[in-house]
Amino acid sequence: MRVFIVVFLSLLLFLNNGFLLNDEMLVVQQVKSIENGFKINVEELVGYTGTPWFEINGSRYAPFSYLLPVLAYPIYGVLLYLNNFGYPDLLLALIPPAGFIILSLKIKRCRGLSFAFFAGCVLLFRPVYLFEDWAAIFALKLVNILATSLTAEIMFRIFKEETDENSALSSAILLTFATPLAYWTLSAKLHALTLLTIATIFYSLKRHLKSNDDRYLLLASFLSGFCFFLRAMDGLIISASIILWLIIFKREKLIYTASIALGYLPCALFGYLVFGIPLPVEVVGNVFSNVTYVKASTLNETLFMTPLVLFGLNNNTFGILNYSPILASLVLPLIGAINKKSFYHLNEFEKFLLFFTFMCILLYLPYLKVGVVDTGVRDYRFLLPIYLTLMYFIAVRIKPEIALSSALMSLSCFLISMIVVSILLHQFLEKIYLGILVISIILNIVFVFINRFERREEVFSLAFFSTVFFVSGVIMGYFSPYDIHFTNPILNSFVEILMWIHGSFI
Amino acid sequence: MEKEILVGVLLFISVAMLFLFSRSIYTLEHTAVEIEFSNGSENCSPEVFVRPKRLGIENVISSCVVQREPFYANCTAAKLYGISKLDHVCLNGSATWHLDLYAKHTLFRVPKIELENRTL
Numbered sequence: 001m002r003v004f005i006v007v008f009l010s011l012l013l014f015l016n017n018g019f020l021l022n023d024e025m026l027v028v029q030q031v032k033s034i035e036n037g038f039k040i041n042v043e044e045l046v047g048y049t050g051t052p053w054f055e056i057n058g059s060r061y062a063p064f065s066y067l068l069p070v071l072a073y074p075i076y077g078v079l080l081y082l083n084n085f086g087y088p089d090l091l092l093a094l095i096p097p098a099g100f101i102i103l104s105l106k107i108k109r110c111r112g113l114s115f116a117f118f119a120g121c122v123l124l125f126r127p128v129y130l131f132e133d134w135a136a137i138f139a140l141k142l143v144n145i146l147a148t149s150l151t152a153e154i155m156f157r158i159f160k161e162e163t164d165e166n167s168a169l170s171s172a173i174l175l176t177f178a179t180p181l182a183y184w185t186l187s188a189k190l191h192a193l194t195l196l197t198i199a200t201i202f203y204s205l206k207r208h209l210k211s212n213d214d215r216y217l218l219l220a221s222f223l224s225g226f227c228f229f230l231r232a233m234d235g236l237i238i239s240a241s242i243i244l245w246l247i248i249f250k251r252e253k254l255i256y257t258a259s260i261a262l263g264y265l266p267c268a269l270f271g272y273l274v275f276g277i278p279l280p281v282e283v284v285g286n287v288f289s290n291v292t293y294v295k296a297s298t299l300n301e302t303l304f305m306t307p308l309v310l311f312g313l314n315n316n317t318f319g320i321l322n323y324s325p326i327l328a329s330l331v332l333p334l335i336g337a338i339n340k341k342s343f344y345h346l347n348e349f350e351k352f353l354l355f356f357t358f359m360c361i362l363l364y365l366p367y368l369k370v371g372v373v374d375t376g377v378r379d380y381r382f383l384l385p386i387y388l389t390l391m392y393f394i395a396v397r398i399k400p401e402i403a404l405s406s407a408l409m410s411l412s413c414f415l416i417s418m419i420v421v422s423i424l425l426h427q428f429l430e431k432i433y434l435g436i437l438v439i440s441i442i443l444n445i446v447f448v449f450i451n452r453f454e455r456r457e458e459v460f461s462l463a464f465f466s467t468v469f470f471v472s473g474v475i476m477g478y479f480s481p482y483d484i485h486f487t488n489p490i491l492n493s494f495v496e497i498l499m500w501i502h503g504s505f506i
Numbered sequence: 507m508e509k510e511i512l513v514g515v516l517l518f519i520s521v522a523m524l525f526l527f528s529r530s531i532y533t534l535e536h537t538a539v540e541i542e543f544s545n546g547s548e549n550c551s552p553e554v555f556v557r558p559k560r561l562g563i564e565n566v567i568s569s570c571v572v573q574r575e576p577f578y579a580n581c582t583a584a585k586l587y588g589i590s591k592l593d594h595v596c597l598n599g600s601a602t603w604h605l606d607l608y609a610k611h612t613l614f615r616v617p618k619i620e621l622e623n624r625t626l
Contacts, residue, residue, distance in 0.1 A: 086528035091521065098517040105510055118517075122524065127534050 003156040003172045008149035009099040011176070013491070014186055014470065015092055015145070017128055017137055018477035018484040021377070024140075024188035026053060026062040030069035031076055031136040038066060038274050054285040056275050063285025065230050066270065068143060068190040075139035083135070087127040092138065092487040097121045107404070117490070124489035137188060138487075144192035148185040151192070152176050154199045155388060158206055159395040170402040170460065171395035178326045178463035179387040180379040183470040191384050194230045197223055198238055198385050202353070202392075205242075209349050217256045225263020229270065232280035234385060237363055241356040249348060296366035305369055309361075309380055311444075313437050316376045320386075322436075323379045325443035326463035327390055329398045329450045353389040360386050378469050398450065406461035413461070417468035421475050422498035436468065 019025065029040040039059040053060050082088045097118035104114040128134070152172045159168035176182055184191040201220045208216035224242055228235030239260050246254045268278035275284050297305075308314040311321045321327055346354070364382045372380050394400060402410075421432065443462055453459045477484030478495055486492045524531065 082525075086525040087532065090525050090528045090532070094521045094524065098521055101517060102510055102514050105513060125532060127528075127532055 001153065003169060004149045004153040005099065005103070007152040007173065007176050008145060009096045009103070011145045011148060011182065011185055012092065012099075013096045013488050014182070014474075015138070015141055015487045016186065016474045016477070016485060017134060017487070018474050019137070020183075020187045020473050021189065021375070023052065023064065024137075027064060027069060027140060027188045027190075028133050028136045030062050030064065030066060031072050031139065032133075033062075034069060034073050052285075056284065061275070061281070061285070063282050065190055065281060066274075067229050068140060068188075068193055071193070072136070072139040072143045075142050076135050079135040079138055088135075088138075089128045089487050090125055093121055093125055093489050094118070096488065110404075121489045124493050126489065126492075128485045128487065140188040141186060144185045144187070144190075147192040147196040148176060148181060151181075151196045151199045151388075154196075154203050155391065158199075158203055158392065161206065161210070162392075162396040163399055166401055167395060167399040170400045171391055173402060174326060174394070174400055174460070174463055175387065175391040178466050179324045179391070180381060180384060180466070180469070181387060182467065183379065183473065184381060184384065186470055186474075189381075190230060191381060194227065194234050195384060195388065197227050197230060198234065199388055201227075201238055201242075202349075202388065205352060206349050209347075214253065214256060217253060218259045221257045221259040222263040225260035226266065228264050228280050229267035232282045233363065233367075233382070235264075235267075235280070237359050237385070238356065241352065241359045244359075245352050245355050249351070295370045297369035301369055302366050305373065306365065309365070309368060309383070313433065315373045316378060316433065317373050317380060318378055318437070318440065320380060320383065321444055322440040323469065324387070324463070324466055325440050325447050326394065326400070326460070328444040328447035329400075330390065330393055331448050332451075333393075333397045350393075353392060357386045357389045378473075400460045400463075401457045402460050403457040406458045409458055409461040410464045413464050414467055414471065417465075418471050418475065418494070419498060421468065421472040422478075422495060423501060432472075439465065 025045055026040065029042070029044065030038070033040045037059075038061060040053060040062050042053055042060055053062050055061075079088050082091070097114065097120075100114045101111075101118055104110040152175060155175055156168050156172035159171050163171075176185075181192070181195065201223045204216045204220035204223065207213065208220065221239075221242060224235065224238040226235075227238055239257075242260075243254070243257050246257060267280055271280065271284060272278040275281075277284050279287075305314055308317075308319055311319040313319070313322065360383060364380075368380055368382060372382060443465055446459060446462065450456060450459060474484060474486060475495055475498075478499060486495065
């Protein structure tokens with residue numbers, strides 16, 4: 001559970017009460033709607049742009065999965081209960097430094113630093129203003145943090161079977177912080193839960209292939225059916241990938257995919273009991289009501305934007321190589337594999353991963369323009385599942401290493417980006433995006449030739465460049481008319497000092 | 507392992523105690539501002555400057571309003587790092603001016619956190 005604990009504490013450090021998207025306000029309403037038969041109260045959505053909720057049988061619902069709000073609801077209740085005794089945000093502020101103290105007991109040189117960090121948090125703590133929806137926001141984000149920590153642990157176990165422990169551990173941490181995963185984990189969206197389900201499916205398939213135990217195949221099929229409850233499209237992609245993969249490679253085992261129907265049952269039951277239609281909520285919202293939430297773009301638009309998905313900047317959305325420059329480390333091995341035609345030497349699990357990646361890109365491509373680019377988000381969030389497969393190939397082919405000694409470089413990356421973003425972001429938003437693009441191109445070149453560097457662990461720490469995206473998201477919140485704070489008192493104070501410096505310059 | 511458990515228990519007790527006494531230890535300080543009036547010309551309101559004196563739990567002044575019926579002037583969104591300047595308004599006669607400061611929007615509500623009445 002080492003990876004789970006490290007990722008959990010690190011993500012908790014960056015917890016904040018900010019929103020990145022409009023939709024998150026609707027998800028907050030979903031949490032509160034549980035007491036009210038899942039009907040949302042749209043009148044409370046002051047300042048919401050658009051109307052993506054739908055009306056059925058005279059009631060209004062949100063067109064997003066209700067599973068995340070249902071899982072967040074117990075935490076929501078606990079936070080509200082704790083609020084009777086003290087400031088719950090104090091617990092959120094002190095749990096990470098307390099955890100780091102326990103972890104640092106084995107590392108002598110970090111011990112003093114971790115105690116100082118804890119003391120700093122105690123001294124600098126100031127309660128966050130608890131507006132009426134604070135508990136729902138923190139509850140949703142805490143569920144996401146738990147989900148991503150479990151995803152990192154599961155992927156670590158998958159990596160460990162194919163590579164050494166150090167590379168597996170580094171890859172699991174890079175998966176969390178060098179991809180858009182951390183960004184969406186610290187939001188109220190449900191991508192983290194979907195990725196946890198897909199990672200568990202990968203793990204089950206790997207176990208099945210290793211032990212030939214069919215129960216794991218049954219579990220993988222069941223979970224892919226269950227995935228429809230989280231994101232219908234992801235459920236479709238993973239289920240179709242398993243079925244087609246079995247048809248091509250293991251036709252005799254196709255019968256086990258019947259458990260996909262069993263996994264779909266909770267989703268069907270929910271849809272039937274609440275809307276009278278046994279389909280996922282996104283489908284009900286898009287097809288059986290007057291809301292068309294995400295439309296497919298035309299063929300020309302799709303073809304035009306395809307290269308930009310891989311590389312470049314489309315509106316405000318960075319290509320996957322620009323968001324996560326570490327992925328460029330796969331370029332040379334890929335070219336080598338094409339030259340040697342060594343694709344045939346992939347093991348069965350790797351063939352499945354490639355199959356899944358191909359399906360994911362193919363099915364999501366027509367929806368990326370309206371669902372991602374036009375909404376102005378920084379990454380192609382629909383393609384998040386492919387980061388699991390790409391990071392697998394990085395773990396087993398590139399064998400990344402990050403060392404504690406390179407933590408200073410990672411911290412510098414983080415602090416410098418924070419300072420630049422805090423001081424410049426407000427006035428030079430467009431130029432900052434171009435600056436990020438230029439830096440990412442330089443990093444892409446560095447990562448293409450990663451194997452030529454002697455001190456690889458220090459170069460790999462540059463992959464944490466992606467943290468600039470979620471940090472800038474929160475810092476922009478400090479400039480917005482909303483009351484946004486990091487729950488960590490040291491980070492919060494640091495941003496406020498930067499804002500003060502910014503004020504002195506203007 | 508024993509040392510880790512012992513430190514863990516001690517930390518748990520410390521955090522729990524801090525939490526239980528948090529409402530006594532930590533005060534929920536609101537943002538305080540300093541208001542300065544420059545000399546206005548005859549029959550004109552003075553210029554109003556708003557400066558942050560203490561950063562509280564709110565990090566934003568979203569709006570401020572100086573009002574004297576039937577006229578009023580708005581200073582648009584201002585942040586706590588800067589100085590908010592309110593243009594002067596010219597009128598005949600003296601009057602009582604009310605300065606209302608609104609700090610931050612929450613996501614669903616705009617709370618008024620501080621009201622300052624000034625008679626000029």
